[in-house]
Amino acid sequence: MKVYAPDYCADFRCIAGSCRHSCCVGWEIDVDPETMKRYQAMDGALGEKLKRCIASEPVPHFILSAGERCPFLTEQNLCEIILRAGEDALCQICADHPRFRNYWSDRIEIGLGMACEEAARLILTSPHPLRLVPVSVEADEQPEVPSEEESALLRFRDQLLSSVSETGPLARLREYLIYRHLADALYDGRIAERVRLVDRAFARITAAWNGKTVSDLIEQARLFSNEVEYDDEKLEQLLTEA
Numbered sequence: 497m498k499v500y501a502p503d504y505c506a507d508f509r510c511i512a513g514s515c516r517h518s519c520c521v522g523w524e525i526d527v528d529p530e531t532m533k534r535y536q537a538m539d540g541a542l543g544e545k546l547k548r549c550i551a552s553e554p555v556p557h558f559i560l561s562a563g564e565r566c567p568f569l570t571e572q573n574l575c576e577i578i579l580r581a582g583e584d585a586l587c588q589i590c591a592d593h594p595r596f597r598n599y600w601s602d603r604i605e606i607g608l609g610m611a612c613e614e615a616a617r618l619i620l621t622s623p624h625p626l627r628l629v630p631v632s633v634e635a636d637e638q639p640e641v642p643s644e645e646e647s648a649l650l651r652f653r654d655q656l657l658s659s660v661s662e663t664g665p666l667a668r669l670r671e672y673l674i675y676r677h678l679a680d681a682l683y684d685g686r687i688a689e690r691v692r693l694v695d696r697a698f699a700r701i702t703a704a705w706n707g708k709t710v711s712d713l714i715e716q717a718r719l720f721s722n723e724v725e726y727d728d729e730k731l732e733q734l735l736t737e738a
């Protein structure tokens with residue numbers, strides 16, 4: 497199955513120690529079963545620390561340190577697991593973040609979530625409208641013929657994207673919200689509610705913006721994403737509010 501992503505995704509690099517709002521602070525991170533097996537088999541100082549710093553209930557997760565920091569986040573805000581064992585040693589959530597995935601019948605779409613300040617910067621400063629490019633093929637996922645409803649949803653999303661009337665970073669913001677949230681109608685069929693969600697999210701972010709600098713728009717978008725897009729309850733409230 498082909499995998500597509502906005503072209504700016506290729507430029508994404510975690511800025512690690514330079515990040516002012518590290519995603520390794522304040523979030524409880526679950527460790528997937530496959531990574532857990534690898535961690536349990538690791539020896540040496542890193543293996544010992546991994547055993548000490550992962551709680552098994554209700555699901556394996558890193559035990560946060562003071563200030564809700566990941567126990568593997570160094571004082572320089574670098575990841576100790578990467579430093580000692582390389583990026584391949586990361587668990588699935590850490591390896592994926594800040595990427596999200598949407599599964600269509602005949603394609604997988606990847607995006608960057610704006611809770612990450614570097615992702616938000618790339619998205620909102622992209623010089624052209626959202627452009628999806630093929631990035632890889634997932635051999636173990638076989639494409640299927642999309643249903644008529646699914647094809648209609650994809651066409652509708654394309655129409656919404658091409659009818660964006662804002663310009664510059666505001667256009668990039670609306671495109672991101674459409675790309676991020678419309679595809680979920682694949683799973684719940686709530687197309688009209690998701691269109692309203694895009695409008696409400698756009699209104700909320702721009703109301704909090706100082707109206708002047710792109711860096712403030714990036715910060716407001718990051719805050720919104722951090723507070724709402726990763727919180728199922730708040731997202732549902734925004735979907736259904738009158």
Ligand code: SF4
Nearest residue numbers: 510511515519612614
């Ligand atoms: S928020 Fe983004 S840039 Fe910052 S540490 Fe996380 S992935 Fe890296």
